[in-house]
Amino acid sequence: MIGKTISFLIASLVAAPILIILSSWRTPMDDVFLHLVTTGLSDVLRNTLWLVIGAAVGTTFLGVSLAMITTTFEFPGRSFFNWALVLPLAIPTYVLAFIAIALFDVTGPVHSQLRAWGFSGLPGMRSRFGIIFVMTMALYPYVYLLARNGFLSTSKRATEVAQSLGQTSASAFFKVILPMTQPMILSGLMLVVMETLADFGAVSIFNYDTLTTTLYKAWFSMFSLDSAAKFSSLLIVLVFLILWIEKKARQRKRYTSSEKQPHPNPRKILKGASRLCAVAYCFIILLIAFMLPILYLLSETFSTLKQDLDLRYFGFLGRSLALSAMAAILIVLSAWVIGLAGRRGQSLIVRLATLGYALPGTILAVGGIIMVTFLDHTLASLFHWDGLFLTGTLCAMMLGYAARFLTLAHNPIESALHRITPHIEEAARSLGLSSFNILKKIHFPLLKSGVMTGALLVFVDVMKEMPITLMTRPFGWDTLAVKIFQFTAEGEWDRAALPAITLVLFSLVPVILLASERSERRLRVGTPTAVIAASQATFAS
Amino acid sequence: MPIIELREVKKSYKNTISVAVYNLSLSVEKGEILALLGPSGSGKTTLLRLIAGFETLDAGEILLDGRCVASEKVHLPAEKRGIGMVFQDSSLFPHLTVRQNIAFGLFRYNKNEQLRKISEMADLVGLTGFLDRYPHELSGGQQQRVALARALAPSPIVLLLDEPFSSLDPDMRSKMREDVHEILKRVGITAILVTHDHEEAFAMASKIAVINAGKLEQMDTPETIYHLPKTAFVADFVGSADFIPGKIMEDGTIYTEIGAFPNVTHDGVTEAPIVVMIRPDDVHLIPDPDGTASVVTKQFRGSENLYKVSLPSGAIVHSSEHSLVDYPHGTKVRIALTATHTVVFSASSIGGRG
Numbered sequence: 001m002i003g004k005t006i007s008f009l010i011a012s013l014v015a016a017p018i019l020i021i022l023s024s025w026r027t028p029m030d031d032v033f034l035h036l037v038t039t040g041l042s043d044v045l046r047n048t049l050w051l052v053i054g055a056a057v058g059t060t061f062l063g064v065s066l067a068m069i070t071t072t073f074e075f076p077g078r079s080f081f082n083w084a085l086v087l088p089l090a091i092p093t094y095v096l097a098f099i100a101i102a103l104f105d106v107t108g109p110v111h112s113q114l115r116a117w118g119f120s121g122l123p124g125m126r127s128r129f130g131i132i133f134v135m136t137m138a139l140y141p142y143v144y145l146l147a148r149n150g151f152l153s154t155s156k157r158a159t160e161v162a163q164s165l166g167q168t169s170a171s172a173f174f175k176v177i178l179p180m181t182q183p184m185i186l187s188g189l190m191l192v193v194m195e196t197l198a199d200f201g202a203v204s205i206f207n208y209d210t211l212t213t214t215l216y217k218a219w220f221s222m223f224s225l226d227s228a229a230k231f232s233s234l235l236i237v238l239v240f241l242i243l244w245i246e247k248k249a250r251q252r253k254r255y256t257s258s259e260k261q262p263h264p265n266p267r268k269i270l271k272g273a274s275r276l277c278a279v280a281y282c283f284i285i286l287l288i289a290f291m292l293p294i295l296y297l298l299s300e301t302f303s304t305l306k307q308d309l310d311l312r313y314f315g316f317l318g319r320s321l322a323l324s325a326m327a328a329i330l331i332v333l334s335a336w337v338i339g340l341a342g343r344r345g346q347s348l349i350v351r352l353a354t355l356g357y358a359l360p361g362t363i364l365a366v367g368g369i370i371m372v373t374f375l376d377h378t379l380a381s382l383f384h385w386d387g388l389f390l391t392g393t394l395c396a397m398m399l400g401y402a403a404r405f406l407t408l409a410h411n412p413i414e415s416a417l418h419r420i421t422p423h424i425e426e427a428a429r430s431l432g433l434s435s436f437n438i439l440k441k442i443h444f445p446l447l448k449s450g451v452m453t454g455a456l457l458v459f460v461d462v463m464k465e466m467p468i469t470l471m472t473r474p475f476g477w478d479t480l481a482v483k484i485f486q487f488t489a490e491g492e493w494d495r496a497a498l499p500a501i502t503l504v505l506f507s508l509v510p511v512i513l514l515a516s517e518r519s520e521r522r523l524r525v526g527t528p529t530a531v532i533a534a535s536q537a538t539f540a541s
Numbered sequence: 542m543p544i545i546e547l548r549e550v551k552k553s554y555k556n557t558i559s560v561a562v563y564n565l566s567l568s569v570e571k572g573e574i575l576a577l578l579g580p581s582g583s584g585k586t587t588l589l590r591l592i593a594g595f596e597t598l599d600a601g602e603i604l605l606d607g608r609c610v611a612s613e614k615v616h617l618p619a620e621k622r623g624i625g626m627v628f629q630d631s632s633l634f635p636h637l638t639v640r641q642n643i644a645f646g647l648f649r650y651n652k653n654e655q656l657r658k659i660s661e662m663a664d665l666v667g668l669t670g671f672l673d674r675y676p677h678e679l680s681g682g683q684q685q686r687v688a689l690a691r692a693l694a695p696s697p698i699v700l701l702l703d704e705p706f707s708s709l710d711p712d713m714r715s716k717m718r719e720d721v722h723e724i725l726k727r728v729g730i731t732a733i734l735v736t737h738d739h740e741e742a743f744a745m746a747s748k749i750a751v752i753n754a755g756k757l758e759q760m761d762t763p764e765t766i767y768h769l770p771k772t773a774f775v776a777d778f779v780g781s782a783d784f785i786p787g788k789i790m791e792d793g794t795i796y797t798e799i800g801a802f803p804n805v806t807h808d809g810v811t812e813a814p815i816v817v818m819i820r821p822d823d824v825h826l827i828p829d830p831d832g833t834a835s836v837v838t839k840q841f842r843g844s845e846n847l848y849k850v851s852l853p854s855g856a857i858v859h860s861s862e863h864s865l866v867d868y869p870h871g872t873k874v875r876i877a878l879t880a881t882h883t884v885v886f887s888a889s890s891i892g893g894r895g
Binding site: 419421424427429430431434442 | 593594595618619620623624626628630632645649688
């Protein structure tokens with residue numbers, strides 16, 4: 001009973017910001033909103049749409065082609081590329097964005113060199129094409145990973161059946177394997193679309209106006225939280241629309257084979273020109289999306305190291321770590337409570353709690369602030385306090401983090417809880433154990449890995465997180481991510497390199513773990529993308 | 542004094558209209574193996590869980606070894622009842638070895654006692670070399686043996702088994718039945734087994750309680766249940782049965798289309814019209830070109846053939862004959878009865894069965 005109330009409370013707290021945002025339409029539109037709407041909402045919407053479509057097309061093409069090559073063919077370096085192609089996920093989009101601008105924009109080294117050679121008047125990076133390119137490079141691993149696992153888990157049996165019915169192995173791929181992997185590719189695509197819609201850092205650096213930047217502008221430049229809320233609700237509608245489309249597309253078909261352990265297809269050895277092409281293709285992508293950026297960051301870090309590696313830097317690092325740790329503990333505990341509620345069949349609570357993952361951080365920040373303000377005023381009038389109690393604390397920030405990242409912790413914990421069937425608990429009771437001992441001897445050891453995975457995921461994602469932190473942080477709580485935003489806003493690309501490389505190093509930990517998982521079966525227990533994809537599935541169903 | 546006693550136990554679930562267990566009373570003596578036999582949804586598992594303490598009852602009483610563990614006012618939780626439980630899916634603790642699983646309930650014993658018990662149990666179930674394996678490294682049958690060892694280790698008053706063999710392959714199942722039956726007899730423990738398989742009940746139990754829709758239809762030895770079923774439901778559930786209309790003659794014999802039955806040995810039925818229960822093994826076919834019955838279909842069953850025979854009235858009866866002889870479709874036959882018991886029901890009680 002207590003558990004049910006607590007879990008319901010947590011779920012409502014986490015879902016409340018969204019409802020609050022939607023209710024912003026009850027108040028009339030103010031000047032700021034009208035101004036923003038009339039001076040370019042259509043452009044903003046068009047920008048957003050183009051970006052999403054461009055990123056979707058780009059990542060699908062890249063991700064699926066790379067996955068197909070690495071799973072179907074054998075060539076030198078294949079097993080290296082198989083996992084290395086996931087590495088770009090360790091670089092946050094806003095970091096890749098500023099590196100791209102620093103290197104390839106009109107004032108950067110590449111253009112300067114080209115001008116020295118006589119090529120002037122070439123287009124800069126800050127264009128629609130540019131941002132789409134950066135998004136594609138940053139996000140293709142989502143599609144790649146899911147497509148790869150999809151192809152691997154499509155069994156030899158399916159290909160053999162197709163061949164017995166007259167298909168060559170090539171046409172079998174396109175007629176059987178690719179369609180069977182469609183839902184996984186779609187999940188990866190959904191991730192890309194969500195991340196693109198939610199993106200705030202990269203588009204800011206590119207001065208590319210989308211809904212998220214308009215939102216930010218309404219609040220921080222024009223001081224209208226209400227307008228920010230209204231724009232947020234537009235974004236929410238878009239997000240729900242996309243999720244609904246995806247759900248409809250997936251509806252009645254079943255895609256998994258009934259085999260318990262499908263045998264993978266044997267790989268075809270490439271020779272000659274095609275072998276060279278395969279290696280070159282994989283190498284070039286890895287170069288652009290991962291190796292060059294890392295090299296840039298390292299070189300810039302070395303040059304600014306003396307100046308910037310001081311107490312202030314460690315202060316920022318310390319704050320990033322502290323926030324991440326706090327969030328990880330809070331969120332993992334909440335996810336455990338929610339998981340227990342979900343196991344007892346209270347799926348509504350679970351649904352509420354995992355709602356926030358699909359929403360951009362900017363929205364959750366707005367919702368969090370409004371909610372905290374509301375709570376403060378209510379508490380003040382209820383208890384006759386002077387002044388505000390919750391505003392100015394980390395409350396809104398933690399709320400935003402919880403709304404956005406609860407799903408990350410929930411999924412591995414839920415998977416682990418699944419292993420503790422009601423019968424196992426009853427067996428333990430029949431052998432004389434009290435409830436406390438059951439928690440200690442059964443729950444704790446069996447949940448450990450799920451809890452660790454969840455904590456790791458939340459920790460790293462909170463470290464990288466920028467919009468929520470930027471918009472809700474109390475005075476003096478700058479994190480590494482915030483510093484990157486501030487430096488890039490001033491065009492100080494070189495100084496952004498040190499915090500950026502720090503973040504990348506932290507992100508590499510879960511990404512490497514993720515990349516080295518090979519079979520889909522292992523992937524199901526809690527690694528990030530499966531987690532995210534599963535969470536999308538949970539939300540969309 | 543019975544080890545387990547149920548008095549007028551009643552339980553219903555809140556979100557369903559029907560009652561799960563209805564005024565059920567039974568008792569089990571020390572060392573008996575009782576099978577709760579019934580179709581899915583009949584309430585047998587609910588009953589088991591009530592005895593275990595995982596469910597609370599609405600009315601009635603449950604006594605274990607003379608002590609009241611459940612009533613309208615009292616509910617002793619499962620961990621205090623001293624019962625052992627084996628589930629359908631073994632439910633072994635996946636993070637512990639076989640040894641640790643078996644030792645799990647032995648926390649009240651001292652170190653030496655624990656070690657002794659563990660090897661005793663492992664020996665009993667035939668898994669002595671497997672103590673350091675993990676559950677996922679064992680076959681289904683081996684997992685169930687570990688579950689049995691784990692449940693028996695703390696010497697419970699009663700062992701409860703909830704369809705323990707239904708997740709095993711058929712050939713594994715019959716071997717396990719034999720082995721487990723022997724183990725239970727050797728230990729001498731009182732046990733209650735829930736099953737929907739009447740063959741299993743016959744093989745393992747010394748008493749069978751047939752449960753239907755929450756009610757106890759009959760509780761008797763397996764032989765009595767099979768040969769002298771009290772209700773048509775029981776008759777049909779524990780083996781194939783046909784029911785032929787019959788007429789009671791003045792001298793007490795019952796005249797039917799296929800022959801006359803001796804004096805009624807099964808009382809309680811007075812209202813006409815009546816039907817007589819016959820089993821395929823009671824019905825013998827004698828090929829006769831002048832015979833009035835004819836073979837409709839034949840089903841090969843290994844050692845015997847099961848024939849479907851149509852009678853002149855249109856009624857169907859089944860006959861089980863040794864498979865060395867083969868009567869093809871259309872063979873004209875005469876029927877010879879070898880019934881030793883006469884089981885009679887009122888015709889109205891046959892109709893309503895699903």
